[in-house]
Amino acid sequence: MYKCYLTCPRGLEKLAKDEINHLSNDIQINKGGINFHTDKEGLYNINLRSRIGMHLLVELFEFNAKNESIIYSEVKKFNWDEHIDTNQTFIIKTRGNSETFQNKNFLTLKIKDAIVDQIKKNKLSRPSIDKNNPDIIISVYVSDNNFKVYIDSSGISLHKRGYRNKIHKAALNESLAAGLVMLSNWNRSDPFYDTMCGSGTIAIEAALMAYNIAPGLLRKHFGFQKWQDYDQILFNKLKDEQKSLINLDHKVKIFGYDSEFSNIVMALYSTKLLDLENYISFKKQRMEKFEPKYTKATLIINPPYGDRIGEQDTINALYKMIGDIFKNKCIDFNCFVFTANLDAVKHIGLRTNQKIVLKNGNLDSRLLNYPIQKGIYDKKN
Ligand SMILES: C[S@@+](CC[C@H](N)C(=O)[O-])C[C@H]1O[C@@H](n2cnc3c(N)ncnc32)[C@H](O)[C@@H]1O
Known part of the structure; x- marks a missing residue:
């Protein structure tokens, strides 16, 4: 043991x-x-x-x-x-x-x-x-x-799954991104959106879960493979077991959008490495233009925090836009915002159902839940 x-x-x-x-x-x-x-x-x-x-x-x-x-x-x-x-x-x-x-x-x-x-x-x-x-x-x-x-026994951290080459400057750690998807209680079948996806980490982790793909399958190496008691036959057997559990027939729609084309290129590169090109739809699109085809979806975004001096007004406007899109376009969605900018979230202007305290590296962060139901915001407008 x-x-x-x-x-x-x-x-x-x-x-x-x-x-x-x-x-x-x-x-x-x-x-x-x-x-x-x-x-x-x-x-x-x-x-x-x-x-x-x-x-x-x-x-x-x-x-x-x-x-x-x-x-x-x-x-x-x-x-x-x-x-x-x-x-x-x-x-x-x-x-x-x-x-x-x-x-x-x-x-x-x-x-x-x-x-x-x-x-x-x-x-x-x-x-x-x-x-x-x-x-x-x-x-x-x-x-x-x-x-x-x-x-x-892991060697380099397990969050390094092996599906990235370049890293978006604000990319989430993959383990944290997977945690956000789990905390959302997404049922892995309803449509899933990240409309500010950057290099696509949240949507990719959602896809790995939905298709039951073990996160370590793409890694080239684990620390225990250099140990004197390494059992290669056992490890190969366990890898084969995990491969046999992948279910690409599972029916689910996963979308990632970002305003920057260079970010979408990074996301697409990862889906290619994972052989998931046909299973996640990434495209360049500003959130302001979001017109979802589906209702009853889960949406998780990790908007910019605005770490430059003098940027707060622009960031506040961006968070206000997020609230407006949730209210007007995301009826029956379960929406989540993950951020470390706790002032900007006030500009979303909607009531949160739940605030989960997390750390993003050293940054105090929150995962905020906004379940959007038809009618509850009508009186305000
Ligand atoms: C913090 S980063 C997201 C990082 C991402 N979670 C990842 O792991 O790579 C925020 C992203 O929001 C995008 N963004 C900012 N304003 C946007 C808008 N109006 N519409 C869509 N995307 C936007 C930025 O281009 C950036 O990639």
């Missing part, structure tokens, strides 16, 4: 838990992630299938230390050659907060020395550090004097 910690965007911990409930029965929610135990099959499956998770970390050991020499001796005690081969490269990522140990670079260096010295003791050569493309990633979380040492 592996003792695991799965990291995820802040605010989505409960969704991360619900997603893997059937793969572990002792899941505990923490800030920014969940703790649980699972076996090798569970570990591979979660890496392949979690839409919300970002790094699936396996705890190696834990210790308390009040100075650097104790850190060195505690880390050196561990049997590192079971995890890092002398011809492999590795990297150490140190995170967390500690009054005693404020210099993370120094900490990282101490831990690296202890690992290398321990491996060198029994071998003639030693593994080296590679900051760009390491075989093994060791993550250390410091909380005051407590240290938890993990090995990262």
Whole structure:
């Protein structure tokens, strides 16, 4: 059994838990992630299938230390050659907060020395550090004097599904975008719109869900594939299982529009990589011109936040337009706005049903729900 910690965007911990409930029965929610135990099959499956998770970390050991020499001796005690081969490269990522140990670079260096010295003791050569493309990633979380040492089974974050080449400057993290779709409770069959789609992340994540495509299927690599106990036959079997569950016959309409053609080009590139060109409709269109063919749809947008000085009036007008389009064109839609501009949302001018607090990186953000029903706004106009 592996003792695991799965990291995820802040605010989505409960969704991360619900997603893997059937793969572990002792899941505990923490800030920014969940703790649980699972076996090798569970570990591979979660890496392949979690839409919300970002790094699936396996705890190696834990210790308390009040100075650097104790850190060195505690880390050196561990049997590192079971995890890092002398011809492999590795990297150490140190995170967390500690009054005693404020210099993370120094900490990282101490831990690296202890690992290398321990491996060198029994071998003639030693593994080296590679900051760009390491075989093994060791993550250390410091909380005051407590240290938890993990090995990262995902490698690069799971939100990097592998369907992008260029990234829109304000693109959402794919795990967060998947979380927004889940929080909307979209039933995966009604029409789905993102009328400010940028590079298409929300619509693409919606499509992956609707067609039951595991988010990890396009990835070229996971961290555990470089581990000494890697079971390629098991992993291939699990991948085949996921491929067999894809259902492209499912009937659903998914649309993404944006005012900038260059963004639509990025979205189309992703659909091509995913072989979903015929399953999501992306086109250049301003939201002001939105004339939906369908009612009873779900719409999620992530409008610009307006981070430039002097831009607030333009942004307020944009949010007012969003409210007007919702009210006039989106009858019977379940509409959502995801934004970090909490002043601008007041200009939408409609009552929200629900405000969900989330983080977009470091930005305090909200997912706001506007269920639009015929008649309720008629009196105002
Ligand atoms: C924050 S970005 C969306 C990023 C997107 N969620 C992604 O992951 O790539 C906001 C997008 O709204 C688009 N936009 C701004 N005004 C618009 C309008 N009036 N109609 C349609 N799109 C608009 C911008 O071009 C930009 O791509």
